[in-house]
Amino acid sequence: MDSLIEHTDRAARGAAIRRDPRGLAISAGADSAILAVEQAIESMLSYFGDPLQALDQAIAADPGWVHPHTLKAAVLLTLAEYEPACEARECLDRAEGLARGANERERAHLVAARTVAQGDWERGCELWDAILVRWPLDSAALLFAHLFDFYRGDALNLRRRPQRVLPHWSRGLPLYGYVLGMQAFGLEESGQYGEAEETGRAALEVNRRDPWAVHAVAHVHEMQGRHAEGARWLGTRQADWAVDNGFAYHNWFHAALFQLENMDLAAALDTYDAHLADATDMALQRVDGTAVLWRLQLLGVDVDVRFERLAGYWRTEAPDAGFYAFNDLHALVAGIGAGSSPASAAGRERLLAALAEPSSAGASNQAMSAQVGLPLARAWLDYARGDWPSAAEGLFRVRDRAHAFGGSHAQRDILTQTLLDAAIRAGDRALATHVLNERCPAKASTPLTAYWRERIGALAAAQPGQ
Structure with a gap:
């Protein structure tokens, strides 16, 4: 425990300055709270253990220390959902009342988290980066900025x-x-x-x-x-x-993506059933389940019943819908995958309205929704109606800027594969070939690329002379 405390001249400094294991000054008054925060930060980074539980332990051990309250708020914000964000704002309100006893770095964290809670994710990342300029060993500032870099693409x-x-x-x-x-x-x-x-x-x-x-x-x-x-x-x-x-x-x-690339559809379905079907507590989990089922559906696998179950976990009404466009699009995809039931149809309309008027969002998601989420949603609705040319055109027009609403290259490949399917169904061999060429040379010889090439080839055989 001595390594967590820097003993200084008390007459000159007033008291010992406590430091975390990387030497950063902290305003904690209890060693047990310091250890609990360290445990929480490692849990955030490793995904082993529960960081929120550890932060609650830190708060209980040292109720006057502002930093655990701020970190808890930031963790909740990284879930990118409406209800956790509301809880985060409550944590920040409590933290504001303790800020007088915080040091400069801890107060800077509070400002950054508050900015993100207000919906300005870009500015929040700038503020976390300002912390890193002065305190580059602040692993929490790095992690939070990293996650919101990801959410912003x-x-x-x-x-x-x-x-x-x-x-x-x-x-x-x-x-x-x-x-x-x-x-x-x-x-x-x-x-x-x-x-x-x-x-x-x-x-x-x-x-x-x-x-x-x-x-x-x-x-x-x-x-x-x-x-x-x-x-x-x-x-x-x-x-x-x-x-x-x-x-x-x-x-x-x-x-599952590796199995799909190998066209081992049975294995991918087994992976979904064993590991993704019940991972529905968070939108981050539902996104992955939705993406696997949609890819399977594009490849001809009957997943309607699974989609119906998964779609039931998505929240399609504001203010939950309209909080983060990337999640909203996947909720819409799940509803489309679930078929044409009245509930699915009503959910689609609610999601479209939420993307058009994201009432629960701040500036960052409003821009994401307007520039990426809403145009993609309209293209997917064209797909659901069987308007293949409009769906292909809409996807093709937006896809190259879709990074602006987050996700990874691998996650956003759902756009490309849906575009391929829509273009082929529209009989647009030139567009389908144009898009498939992107998979070469990296994926030129994979079974999934061969599948798309065969479908385009079948289209060519049905359109002689074109």
Whole structure:
């Protein structure tokens, strides 16, 4: 415990300055609260354990310390849902009453979290980055900015933000490996696949139970069309990422993507049933389940009953709908996948209204909804109506800027595959070929690419002379 406290000249400084394990000054008054916050931060980074529970323990141990309240609010905000955001605002209100006893860095965290809670995600990331300029070992500021970079589709800062702080870190510092894991994902989303894989593997040498680093390397396999190798990668490390881990559902999503790339549809369906069908508590989980089922449906698998069940977990009414456009689009896709029941039809109309007038959102999501979410929703509704040319045109027009509403390249591939299907159904062989060419050379020889090529070839046979 002595390592958490810097003993100073009490006459000159008034009292001992407490520090966290990376040497950052903190205003805590209880050692047990410091340890609980450290446990919470590691849980945030590793997805092992419950960070909210640990932060509640810190609050109980030291009720006057502002930082656990702020961190709890930020964790809730990273869920990107309306109700947790409301709870986060309550945490911030309590924190405001304790801010007088906070140090400068802790007050800066409070301002950043409040800004995000007000709906300005971009400015919140700027404020967390300002913390990192002065305190580059602040792992919480790095993590929160990293997650909201992801939600905003900011691949540049997914790479650069960890890059800017890494020279200040060293292998001997607690949590160092997680910073490498974040760097690996940012490199992958920036297309630097070789460096991303190398960095992800280096992170796992520090801590083999880092699911974010496992995930980053899985992304590299996905983007390079190395589906068989990627499946082995996840399979051989399954004990490290799949047991009692809050991120496991997303790595199972990647396992399903590898199976889909191999056109092993039965295996992908089994993965959904075993690991994604009941992962419905959070929108982040429902997004992955929806995406796997939709891909299966595009490939001709009957998943209507599964879609009906999953669609029932999505909230299609404001203020839940209209909070984050990426989630709203997936809720709409689930409703379309569930068929033409009155409930599904009503849900679609509510979601469209929420995307058009996102009443619960701040400035960031209003822009996402207007520029990306709403146009994509309209294209998907054209698809649901069987208006294939309009669906293909709408998807093609928006797809290249769709990164602006978040998600990864792998997640947004649902747009490309839906565009391919719509173009083929519309009889637009030129557009389908044009889009399929993107999968080459990385995925030129995968069974999924062969499937799309065969469908385009069948279209060509039915349209001689065109």
